[in-house]
Each structure stands twice: as structure tokens, then as C-alpha cells.
Amino acid sequence: MELLNALLVSPFAEIFGNPYFFMEVLINGLMAGVMYSLVALGFVLIFKASGVFNFSQGVMVLFAALNFVGLMDALSAYMNPVFAIALAGALTVLIMLGVSLVIERVVLRPLVNQAHIILFMATIGVAYFLEGLGEMIWGSDVRPLHVGIPDDVWFIFNEQVMVQQSDLFAAAVAGGLVLTLALFFHYTRTGRALRAVADDHAAAMSIGIPLNHIWVIVWGVAGFVALVAGIMWGSKLGVQFSLSIIALKALPVLILGGFTSIPGAIVGGLIIGSGEKIAEVYWGSAFGGAIEEWFAYVLALAFLYFRPQGLFGEKIIERV
Numbered sequence: 001m002e003l004l005n006a007l008l009v010s011p012f013a014e015i016f017g018n019p020y021f022f023m024e025v026l027i028n029g030l031m032a033g034v035m036y037s038l039v040a041l042g043f044v045l046i047f048k049a050s051g052v053f054n055f056s057q058g059v060m061v062l063f064a065a066l067n068f069v070g071l072m073d074a075l076s077a078y079m080n081p082v083f084a085i086a087l088a089g090a091l092t093v094l095i096m097l098g099v100s101l102v103i104e105r106v107v108l109r110p111l112v113n114q115a116h117i118i119l120f121m122a123t124i125g126v127a128y129f130l131e132g133l134g135e136m137i138w139g140s141d142v143r144p145l146h147v148g149i150p151d152d153v154w155f156i157f158n159e160q161v162m163v164q165q166s167d168l169f170a171a172a173v174a175g176g177l178v179l180t181l182a183l184f185f186h187y188t189r190t191g192r193a194l195r196a197v198a199d200d201h202a203a204a205m206s207i208g209i210p211l212n213h214i215w216v217i218v219w220g221v222a223g224f225v226a227l228v229a230g231i232m233w234g235s236k237l238g239v240q241f242s243l244s245i246i247a248l249k250a251l252p253v254l255i256l257g258g259f260t261s262i263p264g265a266i267v268g269g270l271i272i273g274s275g276e277k278i279a280e281v282y283w284g285s286a287f288g289g290a291i292e293e294w295f296a297y298v299l300a301l302a303f304l305y306f307r308p309q310g311l312f313g314e315k316i317i318e319r320v
Contacts, residue, residue, distance in 0.1 A: 006286035014282060020160035025281050026274055031167035033253075033273020038174045038229040040250035040257070040265035041181065042222040048260050049197050049218040052108070052119045056127035058247030060223060063099070063130045065230030065239045068092040069145045070138040085147050089227075096223030099130070104216045131244065140241060145234040170232040177228055178266060181221070185262075190217060252300030258310030267311060272296045 015022045039061060046054040054060075072088035079087070107122050150165040185191040196204040197214045205211055233243055250265075253272050257264025276299075280292040303310075 003286065007283065011282035020157060022278075023157065024161045024163075025277050027161065027163055028167065029274030029277030030270055031164070031171050031273070032277065033270040034171040034174045034266075035229065035232060035269075036249050036253045036273055037266045037269030038177065038225065038232065039247045040253040040269055041178065041262065042225045042229070043250055043254055044260065044262055044265050045181075045218050045222045045225070049194055050108070050119075050215055051116060052123065053116075053259070054222070055120060055123040056130060057222065057226065057250070058244040059127040059130045059134075060096070060099075060226035061230045061233065061247045062239075062241060062244040063134045063230075064092055064096055064223065064227035065145070065234040065243060066134045066138045066143075067095050068227065068231060069143045069234060069239045072145075072147075073143070089231075092227055093224060096227055097220045100219035100223045101216055104212065104219055108215065109212060127244075131241070135241070142238045142240040143234075144238050145231065147231060147235060149235045166236060170236070173228065173232065177225065178262070181225075182262065194218060249296055252296040254310070255300035256303055256310055258312040261310065261312035264310055264312030272299070275299055 039057065042057040042060065043054060046052055046057070068088050071091050072084050075084035075087055078084075103126055107126060108119065111119055111122055149169050152165050154163045154165060154168075155161065156163060185195060193204070193209045194214055194217065196207075196209055197211060204214075229247070230239070230243065233246065237243070237246075249272065250269075253265060253268040255268075256271055257266070257268025276292045276295045279295045280290075284291045
């Protein structure tokens with residue numbers, strides 16, 4: 001009886017009894033969801049263009065953040081901090097483009113036409129290599145990252161709801177990046193080539209689109225997205241190796257939104273982010289707390305029973 005009350009009565013009584021607090025939890029969840037969407041975008045871009053599920057995307061977020069904060073700390077000793085941040089960002093973009101080029105040339109190109117599971121396992125190898133390389137170069141200590149993102153709070157709705165400025169800033173950056181990518185895909189020649197490759201590899205090659213070049217571009221864009229996500233997460237939590245695990249929260253986002261859909265990555269991120277925060281605050285006590293760590297995966301698993309291709313994924317129909 002107590003369990004039923006904790007699951008079906010008490011949470012809803014708390015929500016309707018204090019709607020402002022519920023709104024605060026919801027907004028914080030949506031802000032976290034935007035961050036998940038940012039990481040999920042990297043997975044979607046590579047999967048759309050190559051059909052490869054890039055398990056190393058989470059580690060790419062960590063590797064980009066490690067290089068950025070390491071270079072920024074080193075350069076700050078010789079120049080103005082603002083210039084150090086800008087130069088560190090530019091150098092890290094070049095590093096991630098170089099990493100993308102090496103992955104395509106050394107790892108993926110020799111495995112063209114191999115089974116997807118082999119390509120997936122190759123990305124697992126890339127993930128462990130990048131993680132080890134990052135630790136070898138920059139060490140394993142937690143590094144604080146300060147790039148001037150405001151960390152005060154705002155009070156809205158008659159000062160009843162508190163919102164972190166850093167969360168709003170991250171949401172604005174993520175939203176701007178998503179909009180830029182959407183415009184890039186729809187209105188540029190390279191973007192249309194990427195969409196053609198995503199739709200049909202053979203047809204794209206038949207009209208002269210170089211598949212290998214497209215893969216390099218996609219991995220480069222995914223590396224840039226990883227850098228932005230790494231800076232946002234690193235500013236919030238510090239640059240640490242658990243970032244790669246946090247980034248894997250993008251997996252349930254992909255399951256909900258669909259592995260090939262950019263809008264799906266956004267909507268899925270918002271559902272997962274808000275869902276896990278609300279579940280933790282209102283239903284966590286019924287399970288002993290800390291359900292935020294696994295709620296997203298259980299929600300995604302349950303969703304698979306009803307729509308395996310995700311909300312925006314393409315339903316595959318095989319006719320016999």
C-alpha cells in the first residue's frame with residue numbers, strides 16, 4: 001500500500017501542490033536534455049552518412065575537452081586569457097579534424113564493405129585508443145574549465161522558479177549549432193551531398209559524389225560537435241574522464257528519437273532530460289533514490305517495444 005501511494009498518489013500531490021517547483025525541475029531537465037541532444041547529434045551525423053554506429057563519440061567529447069583545456073592552460077601563461085581561449089579552440093578544431101581524417105583513412109577505409117558489426121567494433125577500439133592517448137598526454141586529473149560562461153542564477157515567474165544562467169547559455173549554444181547544421185544540410189552543396197550519401201551510398205557514388213571525402217567531412221563535423229559538447233559539459237562539471245560515460249546518455253536519446261534523425265536527437269534529448277529529472281525528484285524515493293542514473297535506459301528499453309525505429313526513425317518494411 002505504501003508503495004502504491006509513493007508511485008501513484010504522493011508524486012502527483014506534490015506536483016499539483018507546488019507547480020512552481022515542478023516547473024523548475026522541468027526546466028532544469030530540458031536544459032540537461034539539450035546537452036544530451038548535442039552529443040547525440042554526433043552519433044546521428046556519422047550514422048546517417050556511413051551507417052556506422054560510432055561508439056567512440058562519447059570519448060571524442062572527452063578527448064576534445066582535454067585538448068582544449070590543456071592547450072588553454074598552457075597558452076594562458078603567455079598571452080591574454082581571451083586570446084588563449086580563442087587560440088586553444090582553433091587548435092583543438094584542427095586536432096579533431098586531424099583525428100577524423102586519421103580515423104577515416106586508417107580505420108574505416110580498409111573496412112569498407114565489411115559487416116556493420118566489424119565497423120562498430122572498430123569504433124570501440126578507437127574509443128579506447130583516444131581515451132588512453134588523452135590520459136597519456138594530459139593526465140587523469142580533473143581539470144576545471146572556465147571560458148567565461150555565466151554561472152549566476154535567474155529567478156522567473158514572480159521569482160518562484162530558479163534557472164541557472166550556464167544552462168541557458170549551453171541551451172542557446174546547442175540550439176544555434178543545431179540550426180546551423182540544419183541550414184548547412186539543406187542549403188549548401190556539401191550538405192546536399194551528405195544527404196544523398198545518407199539516402200543511398202551507391203546512387204550517390206554513381207553521380208560522382210566521393211564517398212571517402214564525405215566521410216571525412218562528416219567525421220570532422222562530428223568532431224567539432226564533440227568539442228562544443230565537451231566545452232559545455234566541462235564548464236559545468238570540470239573536464240574529467242567520466243565525461244565519456246555521461247556522453248553515453250545520448251544512447252537512450254537515439255533510441256527514442258531515431259538513429260538517423262537530427263530532429264529526433266533534439267526531441268529525444270528533451271524527453272530524456274526532463275523525464276529523468278522529474279522521475280528522480282518525484283519517484284526516486286519510492287526506489288531508494290538515484291534512479292536518474294538508469295531511468296533513461298529503462299525508458300528507452302520500454303519505448304523499443306512500441307516503436308523500435310524511434311519517434312522520427314524510418315520504419316523498415318521488408319517484403320518477401
